[in-house]
Amino acid sequence: MDDDLNCREAVRLMSVALERILTEAETSLLQRHLSDCLDCRNFEVQVKFIHRAASRFRSGE
Numbered sequence: 001m002d003d004d005l006n007c008r009e010a011v012r013l014m015s016v017a018l019e020r021i022l023t024e025a026e027t028s029l030l031q032r033h034l035s036d037c038l039d040c041r042n043f044e045v046q047v048k049f050i051h052r053a054a055s056r057f058r059s060g061e
């Protein structure tokens with residue numbers, strides 16, 4: 001569990017982050033992966049965009 005994340009784990013953590021706050025350990029693992037991985041950075045942008053759009057829809061704004 002002290003190793004770097006692979007992309008699959010990074011994606012899983014990003015989806016977990018939409019459901020709950022990540023622990024510090026999870027956040028630092030994810031950030032370290034994102035700093036090295038352009039694919040996952042691009043994915044994160046999409047996830048955040050979709051999540052923002054979804055929460056705006058839920059709150060009725």
Ligand SMILES: [Zn+2]
Nearest residue numbers: 007010037040
């Ligand atoms: Zn990746």
